[in-house]
Structures are given as C-alpha cells and as structure tokens.
Amino acid sequence: MNAGKRNARDAALAGAAVEQSLAADHIPPASRKMLWRERIFKALLIVSLLVGMAVLAILVIDVLSDGLGTLNLSFLTSFPSAFPKNAGIESAITGSLWLMAICAFFVIPVGVAAAIYLEEFADRRRWWNRLIELNIQNLAAVPSIVYGILGLAYLVRGPLDLGRTVLAGGLTLGLLVLPVVVISSREALRAVPGSIREGAMGLGATRWQAIWYQVLPAAIPGISTGAILSLSRAIGETAPLIMVGAATFIAFNPTGLNSAFTALPLQIYNWLSSPQAEFKILAASAIIVLLMMLVAINSVAIIIRNRYEKKW
Amino acid sequence: MSPAHDDSTGTSTMDADANTPSPSHEPVHMQTPALNEHMTPKPEAAEKIFELTDVSVRYSGKLAVKDVTVGIGTKQITALIGASGCGKSTLLRCLNRMNDLIPGATVDGSVKYRGQDLYASNVDPVQVRKRIGMVFQKPNPFPKSIYDNIAFGPRVLGMNKDRNLDEIVENALTRASLWDEVKDRLDESAIGMSGGQQQRLCIARTIATNPQVILMDEPCSALDPISTSRIEDLMNELKEQFTIVVVTHNMQQAARVSDMTAYFTVEVAEDDKRYGRLVEFAETETIFTNPSDQRTEDYVTGKVG
Numbered sequence: 001m002n003a004g005k006r007n008a009r010d011a012a013l014a015g016a017a018v019e020q021s022l023a024a025d026h027i028p029p030a031s032r033k034m035l036w037r038e039r040i041f042k043a044l045l046i047v048s049l050l051v052g053m054a055v056l057a058i059l060v061i062d063v064l065s066d067g068l069g070t071l072n073l074s075f076l077t078s079f080p081s082a083f084p085k086n087a088g089i090e091s092a093i094t095g096s097l098w099l100m101a102i103c104a105f106f107v108i109p110v111g112v113a114a115a116i117y118l119e120e121f122a123d124r125r126r127w128w129n130r131l132i133e134l135n136i137q138n139l140a141a142v143p144s145i146v147y148g149i150l151g152l153a154y155l156v157r158g159p160l161d162l163g164r165t166v167l168a169g170g171l172t173l174g175l176l177v178l179p180v181v182v183i184s185s186r187e188a189l190r191a192v193p194g195s196i197r198e199g200a201m202g203l204g205a206t207r208w209q210a211i212w213y214q215v216l217p218a219a220i221p222g223i224s225t226g227a228i229l230s231l232s233r234a235i236g237e238t239a240p241l242i243m244v245g246a247a248t249f250i251a252f253n254p255t256g257l258n259s260a261f262t263a264l265p266l267q268i269y270n271w272l273s274s275p276q277a278e279f280k281i282l283a284a285s286a287i288i289v290l291l292m293m294l295v296a297i298n299s300v301a302i303i304i305r306n307r308y309e310k311k312w
Numbered sequence: 313m314s315p316a317h318d319d320s321t322g323t324s325t326m327d328a329d330a331n332t333p334s335p336s337h338e339p340v341h342m343q344t345p346a347l348n349e350h351m352t353p354k355p356e357a358a359e360k361i362f363e364l365t366d367v368s369v370r371y372s373g374k375l376a377v378k379d380v381t382v383g384i385g386t387k388q389i390t391a392l393i394g395a396s397g398c399g400k401s402t403l404l405r406c407l408n409r410m411n412d413l414i415p416g417a418t419v420d421g422s423v424k425y426r427g428q429d430l431y432a433s434n435v436d437p438v439q440v441r442k443r444i445g446m447v448f449q450k451p452n453p454f455p456k457s458i459y460d461n462i463a464f465g466p467r468v469l470g471m472n473k474d475r476n477l478d479e480i481v482e483n484a485l486t487r488a489s490l491w492d493e494v495k496d497r498l499d500e501s502a503i504g505m506s507g508g509q510q511q512r513l514c515i516a517r518t519i520a521t522n523p524q525v526i527l528m529d530e531p532c533s534a535l536d537p538i539s540t541s542r543i544e545d546l547m548n549e550l551k552e553q554f555t556i557v558v559v560t561h562n563m564q565q566a567a568r569v570s571d572m573t574a575y576f577t578v579e580v581a582e583d584d585k586r587y588g589r590l591v592e593f594a595e596t597e598t599i600f601t602n603p604s605d606q607r608t609e610d611y612v613t614g615k616v617g
C-alpha cells in the first residue's frame with residue numbers, strides 16, 4: 001500500500017519529464033535512490049525518538065529500583081525526621097499541594113485576563129501592545145532562579161514583606177509560570193474562529209458578551225490544558241523555592257497562608273545533599289511520588305484536551 | 313406581535329415608546345419594540361429603511377467601494393450582485409457597522425437608517441446590530457446546543473425577561489422551518505447538524521432577536537439546491553416582517569427572491585487601483601429583463617463574470 005502511494009507520488013513528481021510515458025499510461029517504477037532516502041530519514045527519526053525514550057526509561061528504572069523498597073504508607077504519612085527509618089514526606093506533599101493551589105488561584109485569573117486583553121482587545125498596531133507581547137515571550141525564557149530572587153526581594157521582603165511563607169512561595173511560582181499561562185491561553189483564544197465572534201456580535205452582543213459567553217467557553221479546554229501543564233511545571237520547581245527560603249525541615253503541615261512550608265522537590269534536594277546513604281534512598285522514594293503526581297496532573301490535562309477537542 | 317397591522321411609518325418611534333426621553337435626539341438606543349412592528353409592507357415605492365449617500369469604504373486607506381448611493385426599501389428583499397471583489401460584502405457590513413470590527417476599515421458618506429445617521433458619533437454599534445442582524449456566508453453556529461444557539465441572542469438582549477425563552481426558541485425555529493427536524497434534539501450540539509440545517513439555525517438565531525433588518529452574505533453559497541430553495545422560501549416568508557438585504561452570486565436566486573437588485577462592478581482607475589462601483593440599482597425585473605446599462609446586461613445574461 002505504501003509502495004503504491006510512493007509510486008504514484010514519484011510518478012506525479014516525474015510527470016512533467018515523462019509526459020509521453022504517462023500518455024501511454026505507463027507508470028515508471030519507483031526510483032531506488034528515492035526509496036533509500038526515505039528509509040534513512042525515517043530511521044533517523046526513530047533513533048532520535050529512542051534516545052529520548054531510553055534516557056527516560058533508565059531514569060525511571062533507576063529511581064524505581066532505589067526507592068520502591070522504602071515507599072510505603074508510613075513514608076507518605078510521616079514528617080521528616082533525623083532518623084531515616086522514621087522520616088516521611090507528609091509535610092512535603094501538603095506543602096506542594098498548598099503551593100499549587102495558591103499558584104493556581106493567582107495565575108489562572110491573572111493569566112487568562114491578560115490573554116483576553118492581548119488577544120481580544122489590544123490593538124496590535126500600537127507599539128506598547130507589541131512591546132508587552134515581546135516581553136511576555138521573553139519572560140517565559142527567564143531562568144527560574146531569577147524569579148526566586150524576585151520573590152525574595154519583593155514578596156518575602158521588600159514591599160509586600162510576606163516572610164518565608166507558603167503564600168510567598170506560591171506567588172513566586174505563580175509569577176514564574178504566568179508567561180506560559182498567558183501564552184497558552186492566547187493560543188487557545190486564537191483557535192476560536194473569528195466567525196464565532198462575528199456571529200455573536202452580529203446578533204447585537206457586545207464585544208464583552210461575545211467573549212464571555214462564546215469565545216471563552218470555547219477556549220476553556222485549551223486554557224485549562226495550558227494552565228494544568230504550567231502547574232505541573234510549578235510543582236517540580238526547586239530553585240525559586242530555595243531562594244524564597246522555604247525551610248527544609250518542617251515537621252508540620254501548612255496551617256494557613258502565613259505558615260512556613262516545605263515542598264517535595266525541596267525535600268528531595270535536602271535528602272540528596274545529606275551524607276547518609278539511607279536518606280538518598282528516601283530521596284528516590286520521594287522522586288517516585290513526585291513523578292506520580294506529575295503523571296496524574298498531566299493525564300488530567302490530556303483527558304480534558306481529548307474530551308473537549310473541538311471541530312469547527 | 314402580528315406584523316402587518318399598523319399604518320404608522322418610520323417616525324412611529326415617538327408615540328410607540330413613551331418611556332424614551334427624547335426620541336428625535338436619541339439615536340438608535342431606544343428599545344427595539346419602538347422601532348419595529350409598525351410598518352406597512354408596500355412592495356413598490358416602498359419607504360426607504362436605508363438611505364446611502366456617496367458611501368465609500370476603505371481598508372487601511374485602500375479604497376474598496378466608491379460613492380454608492382442607494383435607498384433600500386422597507387420589507388423588501390434587496391439583492392446585491394456583481395463579480396467577486398466588487399465590494400458587496402463590504403457594503404453589506406456597513407449597514408450594521410460590522411466593519412467596525414475590522415481594524416483600519418473606514419466609511420465615508422452617509423448611511424442613514426430610518427433617518428438616523430448610523431455613523432454619527434453618539435450611535436452605539438451594538439444597538440445598531442440589535443436591530444440589524446447578520447447571517448454569514450459560512451454557517452457559524454456556536455459550539456453549543458441547538459437551544460443555546462437560539463437562546464443566546466434573546467439572553468444577551470434581555471428579551472427573556474418578558475417572554476419565555478422556550479417559546480422564543482420554538483417560535484424562531486418554526487419560522488426558520490427547522491423545528492420539526494430538531495425538536496427532539498434541542499440539547500444536541502449544533503456542530504453535528506448538516507450545513508443546510510446549520511445555516512437555517514443561523515437564520516433562526518437572527519430571527520429570535522427580532523431585528524428590523526436581516527443582512528445575508530451569500531447565505532446559500534455552501535448549500536445544495538434543496539437547502540437553497542428552502543432558504544429562499546424562508547426569505548420570502550420573512551419578508552412579511554423583516555427587511556432583507558442579500559448578497560448573492562446566484563443570478564437565478566437574485567431573480568427569484570429579490571424585489572430590488574443592485575449590480576456592482578469592479579472599476580479600474582488610471583493608476584491601476586481597483587474598487588467597486590454601483591452600476592445600476594432598479595427593480596429586479598428591470599435589471600434582468602431591461603437593464604439600462606450594457607454592463608448589467610452582460611453580467612445578468614452571463615456574457616461576463
């Protein structure tokens with residue numbers, strides 16, 4: 001079947017040159033050279049794919065073999081301890097969940113609102129709007145440690161003076177993923193055809209009504225996919241949390257926005273830098289938990305995307 | 313709600329809407345009922361609902377259609393015909409300020425709707441579009457249920473306050489002769505309908521907002537002959553109550569449904585700039601049987617275009 005397609009295509013490509021043979025309805029055989037070129041190209045693609053897969057597989061297998069042994073319920077429901085036997089990650093898990101919730105509460109409304117402005121209202125002929133766009137693209141590429149410094153200077157200390165709280169940590173992560181949320185939300189809005197806006201406004205809806213009742217609902221699947229993926233990036237971040245000074249040894253769950261906190265990546269980092277080998281194994285167990293959380297979050301995104309995929 | 317019972321004319325806004333402070337001053341933002349339902353359909357010599365004088369439209373300074381002067385009769389079907397690119401859609405979109413949505417589009421000249429300048433600075437385009445609805449070339453149902461597609465307009469216009477929404481939906485679908493086909497699947501997505509059904513849904517959606525005028529931009533170009541003839545029948549029925557302006561590439565359609573026809577052509581200036589001009593505007597019968605301009609005759613008889 002494939003070969004047949006190729007034949008036909010080659011014939012079409014060669015069409016101009018061999019008009020006579022076509023007139024005689026003779027389809028020339030596939031050229032060997034072409035066939036080989038395509039095979040090599042395909043092989044290269046597969047090799048690149050395999051490299052990525054292999055690295056991931058080695059990583060996962062390594063972590064699983066190290067950490068699966070110590071991964072049990074009491075590990076999940078214990079607080080950190082100086083004794084590896086008693087140590088667990090409950091406060092790290094709850095800390096990460098708190099961070100994620102705060103981050104989401106901040107970044108989704110702000111990011112979506114910014115995207116709506118840029119996509120639906122901003123006049124691209126104005127230089128300041130183009131400048132904002134350019135800046136957002138660039139911000140998405142700023143290293144996360146820089147956001148950590150920003151959070152330390154302006155949220156933990158400085159004008160907001162929130163202290164080393166879970167609120168400061170969540171907001172810092174929010175700033176970190178904000179550009180990504182804005183960009184992905186804009187893409188989701190742009191995917192809604194202009195005819196929907198015209199249809200709504202042609203009925204006498206205001207621009208805002210058209211956006212609120214028609215465009216935004218149609219864009220929600222795309223927006224939530226982007227937002228969820230950004231949250232999964234936030235939950236894996238370590239550097240900015242170190243900068244805003246999350247504590248590394250927290251034997252209680254966050255009790256409120258002003259609570260001190262730790263987070264899974266921090267706990268992992270902390271255990272890995274400990275000299276005791278047992279803690280390194282616990283780090284592997286914590287990595288498994290973090291990976292599972294990431295897989296769960298990303299599957300939600302995939303499910304949403306598949307379920308609400310729109311055909312116009 | 314019966315359409316043809318009143319003898320008052322376009323100026324009836326005053327007495328019909330007592331709670332509007334100063335009708336003569338207030339541009340188009342009076343309540344809808346004030347402006348509609350009080351028209352006598354008089355096919356010939358119909359009173360003009362639109363008066364366009366020397367209307368030129370530019371896109372970012374580039375002339376698209378130049379110096380159009382026409383009057384469009386109330387409760388008539390007016391067809392705009394002409395070769396591609398002569399500015400039919402452009403002109404149509406002027407009539408409900410849809411051109412405002414295109415950055416860089418400017419309109420010169422005067423577009424009067426029942427005596428009011430649509431482009432006066434104090435006119436709210438949203439209020440204009442409430443009265444002058446639009447059906448597009450490609451069916452563009454909202455990705456929602458059939459019911460919600462119809463209900464959207466009445467909801468945003470606040471019409472559901474004094475009337476039951478279910479009633480409005482049924483009424484609109486019935487008038488668009490779609491009710492029997494969809495009455496059992498109102499909750500299903502409109503995206504799953506056939507193209508012809510989608511287009512009738514879009515017409516129903518517009519009817520539901522009870523406008524004065526319906527603008528249609530090649531409403532049948534994506535449809536098969538059967539769907540097309542259903543929509544033409546529909547237009548003939550709607551004419552009882554609405555004024556319709558329709559762009560079409562289909563000569564037979566223009567001849568079949570319209571009362572008046574405007575023929576446009578592309579003119580090429582000395583500097584090779586191209587823009588649309590109105591060649592002839594007359595009763596459809598005249599345009600098709602006894603046009604006064606040679607270019608019109610060539611076009612409608614299929615010698616060009």
Ligand SMILES: Nc1ncnc2c1ncn2[C@@H]1O[C@H](COP(=O)(O)OP(=O)(O)OP(=O)(O)O)[C@@H](O)[C@H]1O
Pocket residue numbers: 371376394395396397398399400401402403414588
């Ligand atoms: N959004 C736009 N921006 C810039 N130029 C436009 C735009 N829309 C239309 N034009 C130009 O205006 C002129 C008239 O276009 P218009 O769409 O009104 O033609 P039309 O008569 O409707 O053609 P068709 O029969 O193909 O639909 C064309 O030269 C077109 O290139």
Ligand SMILES: [Mg+2]
Pocket residue numbers: 400401402529559
């Ligand atoms: Mg057009």
